[in-house]
Structures are given as structure tokens and as C-alpha cells.
Amino acid sequence: MGTSYWSLWVFTFQAIFNIYDLLLHSCFTPTKRSTQVNAPMRFGLIGTGRIGQVHASSVARTEGAELTMVADVFVEGAKKTAEQYGGVATAEAMDCFDSSKVDAVIVASPTATHLDLISAAIDANIPILCEKPIDLDITRVDAMRDKAAKASIPIVLGFNRRFDPHFNSVHQRVQAGEIGKLEQLVLISRDPAPASKEYLAVSGGIFRDMTIHDFDMGRFFVPNIVSVTANGFNQFSSEIKELGDYDATSVTLRGANDELVLINNSRHAIYGFDQRMEAFGDKGMLRVENLTNTNVRLYNQTSAEVKEPYQNFFLERYMDSYLLELAEFMKKVRGEASNSPDFEDGRAALVLANAALESSQTGKTVSVSV
């Protein structure tokens, strides 16, 4: 294990320490802030649901970031969030595109609003971090594609899992050549339990709502995908079946160099949020298993090495990745080197989701070019 190996560890550790660093330096007394030469980056937040709360807290915990505008059509939600994390509450999303008050916008409102808000951000020349998926309708996305390509502002898609320290460490080590040529990527992603029927009904289906994360993760490791083969299953939920949706999937993506990306989903997993990755190359394999809150193990008469159940859902499992996603977005806003996924990444994930849906319905492999 020579020098290059060590530089890798340093690399990885730095990624980790960035979190601590962000946390350690994320809080300032008013005095200190006033003495800053550079003013903090002012954020507008659109949408104050579950994900909106996560972004608000990320901004609050990040040094050099400030929440100045909070918009939600349910203005009470906006008020409550503003009260907790700062900023002025409004019912009007467009208030966030006022460059005298906001330097960058985070969009956590319903999917149907995403493209319009991206468009508004381009018009207002304000950088935007937009939650996934970019939209459920590829025609609408493609209609915006040119405008997005020509935009001078950063348009960043919220594929936060790219920034998870564990998955990101695998990516860095693969890039550094530690496992040689990447041949296979196995992603097992199972939610602890299905969302409500109301949510599912407008979710766009499992491929566009849930597998979308895995499609992006697949492209994070294998950017050029040439075909999609998918199967959908109805294993446990009559509700989901009635919606014409699947509750489990298997998907095979083929990369341009015959890489295999294998995805397996279920809408439930009794042991918690199941988020695993395996990168297999000709020189080795890197794997990420699930996380528990402590590393305590129990040994007794009926069993050995018993761990607690896994971290239960994304707020818990991906808390750090949301924070690091914001840090990366801020780099891009400042014009620094950044790995933030962009409009085209958002589109590509949707293209793959659509191809998977088609494949699962026709029983045929679907060619794509992303």
C-alpha cells in the first residue's frame, strides 16, 4: 500500500472532516458576523415541508450562510420556519427571486413547480439548488433544456446522496483507481415503509420517485448509460397495485463500456432504511453497508453480535449529505470548483426512469443515450 494509497485516505478523511469543520465553524456570535469582510450568502427557501426543513437547518448550520427569505403557499409553514431558522416569511415564491435580498434559492416545493422556478431563477439571474426529480414529464424538461444550457447561473439538482460521506468515499477511491476498472455497481435501496397513498398517487411512480436516486448514483459512477432493462413487482401493497405502480423493482443499466449497474428496490424493509452499495472492479471491490446509531452489540442466549435496527429514514441516514450538498452548491455559486450535479444530470435521471418504466411495461430492453 504505497504513497498513492495514503493520499487516498487523506482524501477521504478530508471529506469527513469537512463535516466537522462545517459544524465547528457554523455558528457565530453577532459580533463576529459584523466583523466579516465577506457578507454571508443569503438564501431564499421555497417550500417548507419535510425536505424544506432539512435545507433550512443546513443553511442555519453552515458558516457564511444565512436564511433571509422563506416562501410557502401555506404561509404558516413559512412563518414557522422563518421563526426558527431566520428570514422573512412569504406566501409568494417569486419574492425569493429578489437579488437585493437573496443570493441563491433552494427549491423544496412540489415537483410540478420545479421547472417554472428554475426558469424564474434563470430570469432573475439567481443560482438555484432544486430538489429532485426535475419534473415528471420529459417533454417539459426538454422544452427548458436550451434555456438551462444557456443560463449563466448555476442550476444544481438535489441528488444529495452523491455527498454521503460513505458513498462519496467509494466514488473517490474508485476514481483513484483503487479497484482498477469499474465493472459492476450494485445498489440495493429499500425504503423502511411506503409513503401515504396520497403522496404515491402524485409521485410519478416508483422509478421516477424512488429509483431516481439510484439512477443518479449509477450515473455518478458510470456517466454514459446505453440501455435500461427493468422489471416491476407487486409484492405486498394492494394500495400501490391499485395505483398501477410497483412496490419493488430490479433494474439493469448497461454502460457504454459494458459496465453493469444493478439496482434493486423495495418500498418496504422491516429492518429500516436499506441503503447499500457495492463497486466491483478487476482489482478489488468496495462496499458500503447500512448504518446504526451506535456500534453497541448484544450477545445473549439466543443470538450473538446483535446490532440495533438501522437508521430509520433519510433525514437520519442522509443528514450529513444534505449539509455537504449545500457546501458544494455554495462553492459553485462562488465560482469555485464544484461537483454539484446539474440540469443535465436531473434530465438524465428522468430519462432513465422513463426508460425503466417502459421496459417494465413492454418486457423489452430500452436503448438510451445519456
Add this chain to the structure above:
Amino acid sequence: MGTSYWSLWVFTFQAIFNIYDLLLHSCFTPTKRSTQVNAPMRFGLIGTGRIGQVHASSVARTEGAELTMVADVFVEGAKKTAEQYGGVATAEAMDCFDSSKVDAVIVASPTATHLDLISAAIDANIPILCEKPIDLDITRVDAMRDKAAKASIPIVLGFNRRFDPHFNSVHQRVQAGEIGKLEQLVLISRDPAPASKEYLAVSGGIFRDMTIHDFDMGRFFVPNIVSVTANGFNQFSSEIKELGDYDATSVTLRGANDELVLINNSRHAIYGFDQRMEAFGDKGMLRVENLTNTNVRLYNQTSAEVKEPYQNFFLERYMDSYLLELAEFMKKVRGEASNSPDFEDGRAALVLANAALESSQTGKTVSVSV
């Protein structure tokens, strides 16, 4: 974890102890043998290559079993094996079907001979344990199907992995309901390195030669398969590509109750023989990871919890399962309850392999009924 849980452990432990038991009681002095009321079961072995050796040693290590006839067209191989494990050497396979000298036959000769030897066993009324695959040509298999169905002797196929103590324990625990309804079975099987080009050229291709084990394992857990979707890949071996074969695969089997069996293969794995299983149900999940020869772990300046490389290939990984396979076959010969896979299991695995090949070539899901 109530009473039923405990009975499960007992169940599992018994399976394990059977191995020890077999070993502990597998050797007898001549004196003892002569006082036995029941004579030992006399075995004929056809084929003395790598797998033939394993079977010969299994017979030698098993109480109540005796090798009396060893056949190989390369008669030197037969002689060497007979010298080590007992029996009379012959170049003529048909010599093994002499019921005055042999009570049961084990076939470890090339695939092309399997059906004829099964036919001969039926004619001679001698029970047969035949290595997989049953044949590479489904028409030939189907031509024998009726005769096999009407045969009064046990015809057992050598899907030894069903008897691996780890996989078998998962099967028993799934059967006992420990994880509720089985929804998904994930099988990751990667060989340490490809066989020789000569072997590969006559192997019937990856699906019929290598994935065949996973097809049988899938059916061990989900007997009724209704469709097969497969992709083949050429990731690293130009030799294999030139043969028109794949060096990696992903396969999705759909069960009659929408169960998902997900198979992933590679013809190489630098870290050793990769043989994993994951059974996922609505009440829990059971997993088998790979095995090392000792459980020693190293901790040093560059890494922690380092294990040795995995057991390198099937002789090492599945030594116990061959022994248990033989024990189960002997039960069947004696007319006792037995879980040995039969002719139809051998045919079904071939049907699935053929369907996988077709699917990988046409890009279409193939319906099957096995």
C-alpha cells in the same frame, strides 16, 4: 423469540452436527464392518476428474458407503482413484451398472454423457447421482423426460449448493417462517477466475455452465418461475468474447407470486470465490456472506479489521455440501425422506438457462413455466 424460534436453532444445529457425525463415524476397522448387519452401500463412480475426486473422497469419508467400481475412459485416472479410495478400476462406464457389484452410481463424466448414463441407470435399475448440468440440449432432455418420470429408481441431480450448511440454514429458516413471506432472493456468484478456453468452448456458455447453480438455488427458494429477464456483458475477457459468450450477467427471475430472484455473476473476482445470498421477506432478512479459513483479523497503520482473502474455489467452499449431498442421496436410495433434487430440477435449471440466453440475445423478457 419464542419456542418455535428455538426449534429452528435446534434444526440448524442438527444440520451442522450431521457433518461432524458423518466425519466422526465415517471410518471403520475391518472387524467392525464384518459385524455389521447391514452391508455398506456400494458405489460406482464414473469420471475421475476434479469433481470425481471430490465424490470419491465423500464416499470414503461416509459411514456405510464403499467405493467398489471406478470408471474412466482414461483408465489411468480410474486406477489412481481406485488405489486411493478403493474399488476396481475400469475404462468402461457400463461396468458400473452391474448390480452384483454396485448399489448406486455417481456420474462425474462430461456433460454430453449424462443423459445416456441416466438412461443406463434406469435400464439397470440402479440409483444415480448425476452431476449438473443434465445436458446442454433441452430437446435431448425432453426426449428422456418420460422415461425418467416412469423410472422406479432415484435420479438425483448434483446441485450440491442446496446442501451447503449456510445456504441450507437460510432455506430452513425461510421455510419456518422466520422472515415471513419471501419477496426477494439476491444471489451474487462470482468465480475467482475463468476456466480455460478449452473448457469454456464446450461449457454451453455462462448461463448453462455457471448461472445454472443460481437457477437451481432460485428454484430451491421459489420453485415456480414464470419469466426470465437477462443481460450478458463482456467486461474483461477477450477470449470469452471471441467464443460468443459473456463474462458477466444479471438475471431477474419472476416467481408465480411476483417473487423476485436477482442473480449477478462474474467470471472473475480478485478477492476469491464470491458466493453470497440474501433472502428478503416482509418480516425480516437473512444473509450469507463469504467465508474465510480462519476468523483472524489484522489491525495496522493503514487498515482495520482485515480478514484473509476468501476461500478460493468450490472444492474449498463447498467441501461440506458435497458430503451432505451424498448423505441425502443415500437416504433416497434407502427409501427414506430426502430433499435431493431430481431429474425435473435438472431440466428446470436448463430451461431457465436457455431462457436467460434467449433474453440476453433478444433484449426481451422470456416467459417460462417450471
Add this chain to the structure above:
Amino acid sequence: MGTSYWSLWVFTFQAIFNIYDLLLHSCFTPTKRSTQVNAPMRFGLIGTGRIGQVHASSVARTEGAELTMVADVFVEGAKKTAEQYGGVATAEAMDCFDSSKVDAVIVASPTATHLDLISAAIDANIPILCEKPIDLDITRVDAMRDKAAKASIPIVLGFNRRFDPHFNSVHQRVQAGEIGKLEQLVLISRDPAPASKEYLAVSGGIFRDMTIHDFDMGRFFVPNIVSVTANGFNQFSSEIKELGDYDATSVTLRGANDELVLINNSRHAIYGFDQRMEAFGDKGMLRVENLTNTNVRLYNQTSAEVKEPYQNFFLERYMDSYLLELAEFMKKVRGEASNSPDFEDGRAALVLANAALESSQTGKTVSVSV
């Protein structure tokens, strides 16, 4: 696993979530702070070395806490810390005992100053969180014992490891009876590398400087210790040997009910900071192993399941426990129920350290009563 078991998990999870909660709510805009009904707790910090920095950052990251005074005889250190985390810098420790500016004091100055500062805190009626050890001289500690006992303010000792989420979870589960009667506690604690010779020369020796944490952890689980048997070793450091100190130890504490606390130390460990615990009872065992920054594992030609080296030292390993220690101290300051260790805990750890030193020098078990 009945209801009580579940309540345990809830218990544990709450401990974990407290960290997230502290982090999530630890940052406020000036606006928000001004609208708070309760003013933040104002902290004075004495000592701005490595540990002082940790405490300053903990205060900065904690909601309702504010750093208002920072003292260090090296006033440049105080200034730098104040600039980063807030507060007024001073060279004079006594400036921190001004109740018009400070509600509570944290002492991170050299050990020799601890007792005087505790005394000053009592006189000023200001709650104090003082780093370990309380002093190196038991006579001096005992001279202060009465005054401390009569003090109306909280005097808290900085045994932060009690608040480590992993060890604390074991403690809670032991208290809840999960492993029955606690019989044995095994603590393996090895530093990654020895401190500088200068530090070691004034450290009071390995028992009072390093093992002191294990003595307190032992008492956290087994409060009444009746005897100490210790051995000291010189295994690798000639520097430490020249100081008349040991670089490795084994210690056996006997509890009043014949509990066994087994401690093993080394001043170096090439694989990182080694901090393990094993609680053994008549109904089961709970263990904590070491932590890595990610859970990525590597598999290659020479090894399997390779993890990164362990977290390297206490700033990394115990970051969370310092934060939770502060939260617990604040509860005590507010008069709420709190598990903070106190003056007597600080004294008891020193008594055990002294007994261990005596035992290691005389080769005799030493009776104690703490």
C-alpha cells in the same frame, strides 16, 4: 423481546437524537436570539489549549449557550479563541468569576490550577465544569472536600466519556437490566501515541493522566470499589521509562459485590485510538468496538473486509461526548435532573489512580473505599 426492550431502544435513540437536536437548533440569527424570553447561558472559559478549543466550540454549537469571557495567561490564545467563538479575552482567570458577565465557568487550564479555580467558583457562587484530573495530590483534594460538599453550586468534573453515545448506551442498557446482573466490565484503552516528554513529565503518570478515564468509567458502572490491583509495564518507550513512568498497564478493580473491572492500557497503538468496552452479565454481554469515519470496506487479492484505520484521537472520537457533557452540565446549572459527575467522582478517580500506582510499585493489592 417485549415492551421493555422497545422502551430501551427509544431511550437509546433519544440519546442519539439529542445530538442532532443540539446541532439542528444550535444556530440562531440575531433576530431570533433577541426574541428569546430566556437569555442564553453565558460561559467563561479558562484555558484555551486543545481541550479549551473543544469546549469553546461546544458552547458555540449549543443552543442557549454563549461564550462571553475567555481567559488564558497566554492572552494571545484567549484573544484568538474569543475572536473565533465570541466573548471578551483576558489574561486573568478571575475575570471569569464575575456573575454580571458569566453564568457558568469551564476550566481547561493546567491541572495544578483546578482546585483553586473550583474554590474561586464556590466563592463566587458560579457553577463550574472542571477538566479531569481534579488534582494530582489527594491531600490537596481532601483539603477542599468539605468546602466542595457544602457548596451550593454545581461542581462538575469533565469525565466526558460517560456521555459518549456508544458507552452511554451500554450504561443505559445495563441499568435497564438487559444483561442481568453486571459481573465484569472490560475496558481496553490505548492511545495512538504518547504525548510529548514535556507533557508526560508533569502528567502525574499514566494512572493519574490516562487510566483516570477508565477509573471513572469503571465507577460509572460499578460505583463502589473495594480494592485495586495494578501492574505497570515498560514495553516500548525509553523516554517514559526514564521518567519513572509506565507505558502500559493492567488494572483489576474489585467492586463491593465482587464485580470485576478489568482495565488494559498502552500509550501507543499503531492502528489508532483504541477505545473499547465490554459489559458482561449473567443474562448477556454488551460490547462497543472502535469507530471508523466511514463504513466502507475493501476486498482485494490479499485481504477481505478491510476497514479504514480507526478514528485517530479523542478530538475525533469524543467530539459528540463533549457536546453532550456540556448539555448535561447546563441542565445541572438550571437545576434540572442531570447525570454530571461531581467533585466526589473526581476525587474517587484520583483515589483509584493513587491506589493503582501504589499497587504497581509494591506488588500488593490495595484496599480502597470509594
Add this chain to the structure above:
Amino acid sequence: MGTSYWSLWVFTFQAIFNIYDLLLHSCFTPTKRSTQVNAPMRFGLIGTGRIGQVHASSVARTEGAELTMVADVFVEGAKKTAEQYGGVATAEAMDCFDSSKVDAVIVASPTATHLDLISAAIDANIPILCEKPIDLDITRVDAMRDKAAKASIPIVLGFNRRFDPHFNSVHQRVQAGEIGKLEQLVLISRDPAPASKEYLAVSGGIFRDMTIHDFDMGRFFVPNIVSVTANGFNQFSSEIKELGDYDATSVTLRGANDELVLINNSRHAIYGFDQRMEAFGDKGMLRVENLTNTNVRLYNQTSAEVKEPYQNFFLERYMDSYLLELAEFMKKVRGEASNSPDFEDGRAALVLANAALESSQTGKTVSVSV
């Protein structure tokens, strides 16, 4: 990881494969045996209790070994064993020292008979493998010491754990320098449950009966021990307390180069037979954890990564080590290089046990020279 590292793996693998090899070649047809140029080694077995059975089965499973004489004062036991594993049954131990019928003797009779049987073996010039402990009375051992030293036959003590593939692999890797200078050896050994009161009453006490294995293991890694410090505990068994014995211990051995051997015992462990080792050096650490029969793990609503309980006791845990112990003894009988522990090893373990008992009773460290 250079060449020397690889040679280590090869080393380890060979140790493992030796087992398989022994098993694979351990059974012969009568025909074959008669054609052997070298006659098998003929064994006499004295004592047919639990351990006697293990040795009988080891002989039966070993190529080139034959059980020809079985002695037990309870002649029915001898008869039953002879019937199962071969040989002539007798009530008279001395019948085993007839060199016309026996080439080597294995002693598994009560401890009190060991020295006399060793003496008889020397007189008869027949190699002997004698179970531990050598005796409970050091005066009696020392009285035999000279005779043993002058004996021309191998006198081997049954410290089988030295041959456990896991512990032995650690020993080989330590010898090969993989962790640098060995500084600490931590042995945690806990029986699943205490033996019967009858057995315990004549066992010689925990140090001479149970810890004796750990004393030998300590000396396997650190041959020269200079002092012993021990504590005994009465934690759970009133029966054991009434016998004046302990049910738990902690022992510190000091090596001549200030190595630390730390031993921790309990007479019970609800999760199974607890047999762990940790070798700590200045370049790394090697650890052996407990074993389960399968590597299946369960994940459900209340817990994750659940393994089965550990292998329950020594017949299960150390089955392989008894077989390898016999193989090593046979090498010694044949005059080949061998690592079998001898009379002096048996004496040294008793010296350490006596010193531990004295230390636990006096509260003082006891100097030894072994």
C-alpha cells in the same frame, strides 16, 4: 504487502488444508491397508470419558493411525469405545504399555493417574500423549521431572488449543513478525456453564482446571514468565464459593521482556463458549473472535446483523485442534520436527496456576521462573 506476507498466507492455508487432508485421506479399505508398506501407528487409549471419546475419534479419522487397545477401569466404557472405533477393550491401563500391540499411548484418565502413566510409558519406552493438567501437586511433578528429562520417548501434554487453526494462525503470524514486537496478549476465556459440583470438587480449582489452558497459551506466545498477579471472584455460584473456589478470575502475567499477558475467565457465559485472543504488537494487532456454526445473519424489526449463538463448548469449538494435536504428536513419535508441548510445558502451566492461586489468596504478586 510483499512476498513475505504471501508466504504467510500460504503458511496459514497449509495449516487449514492439513485438516482437510487428514480427513480426505483418513479412511481406507481393508485391501488398501494390507498393501501399505508402512504399517499404521497403533494407539492405546487410557480413559474413555468425554475426552477419551474425542481422542478415539481423532485416531479413527487419521490416516496411518489405528486404535488397537482401549483401557478403562469401567470396562464397559472401554468395550463400547473399542466397538465403535476399533481395538481390544481392557480394564487394565497397563495393558496399553505392551509394545507388541501399541506404538503410542493417549492418556485421558483422571488427573491423579497422569504421572504414574507417564512413568509407566517411560519404563515401557512407549511415546505418550497425556491430557492436561499434568497433576495438581507440583511436588509430585517435580519428583518425576528428572526421569522425564532423561526419557528417550516423546512425552506430550494435551494443550490442544495451540493447534486450533485460528489461534495457531495468530501464533504463526506473530512469529513471522507481522505485528512487530509482541507487547500484549489478551485472552478472554469463559465457559458456557460450570461443570458439576462433583467434578469441581476434585478439579484442583479454577486456576489449575480452567485457567491452565490460558497459562499454556500465554507461554505459547511468551515462553518466559517472571511474575503472576491474580484475583479470584465469586460472582454467581454459591456452590463454587462453598468449595472455596472462584467462579471468575483476572490474571496478569509478566514476561521477561515486560510483555503483558492478560487473562480473564468466568465459569459461565450465557452466549456460549467464549474463546477470544488478541495479540498486540508495536506494528499491529491480530484478533480472534468467537465462532458460529453458520455465517447466516438475521435482520428484523428489533435488531440487525444477528448471528446464531456461539459454538457451545470445546467438543464443538476445538474438534479440529484435537485432530491436529494428534497429527503433531505422530510427527514427534516418528522423529520428525514437531511443535508438541512437552513435560516442561505441562509443569510450567501448573507452576503458573499455583502462583495465581497464591497471588489471589495473599493479594501479592508472585515471582516465578518458567
